[in-house]
Amino acid sequence: xxxxxxxxxxxxSAIGTYSQAVKVADAVYxxxxxxxxxxxxxxxxxxxxxxxxxxxxxxxxxxxxxGGEMADIVKLNIxxxxxxxxxxxxxxxxxxxxxxxxxxxxVQVVALPRGAEVEMDAVxxxxxxx
Numbered sequence: 001x002x003x004x005x006x007x008x009x010x011x012x013s014a015i016g017t018y019s020q021a022v023k024v025a026d027a028v029y030x031x032x033x034x035x036x037x038x039x040x041x042x043x044x045x046x047x048x049x050x051x052x053x054x055x056x057x058x059x060x061x062x063x064x065x066x067g068g069e070m071a072d073i074v075k076l077n078i079x080x081x082x083x084x085x086x087x088x089x090x091x092x093x094x095x096x097x098x099x100x101x102x103x104x105x106x107v108q109v110v111a112l113p114r115g116a117e118v119e120m121d122a123v124x125x126x127x128x129x130x
Contacts, residue, residue, distance in 0.1 A: 008065035011058045012036035020062045028066040028124040033058040034116035048085045052092045068124050070096050075123040078106040
């Protein structure tokens with residue numbers, strides 16, 4: 001099957017050797033997003049909640065560029081430098097998703113690129129809500 005590379009200026013450009021997302025048939029694999037502001041490529045100012053919101057906004061921009069929405073995400077992976085922020089993740093996530101929620105994993109890691117406190121990647125299936 002052919003691969004389609006997804007790219008948008010509405011999300012941070014890749015800071016390494018990867019694409020923002022890759023689409024194969026109805027599946028879209030969204031690369032990890034950290035809380036970079038797309039226009040400046042700098043980390044967002046603010047607390048952990050602000051970082052989580054920025055990551056979800058970045059994921060939404062890539063999902064839309066691929067022809068989907070947040071509701072089309074079927075798997076979400078969350079990487080945190082402090083699992084003590086788990087409650088905040090759940091509170092912010094509830095602003096972006098409704099039931100049925102995607103499958104999800106959340107793990108604590110030692111460090112993330114550019115000193116981010118959170119990174120997320122996702123798998124989206126176009127037509128998942130049909």
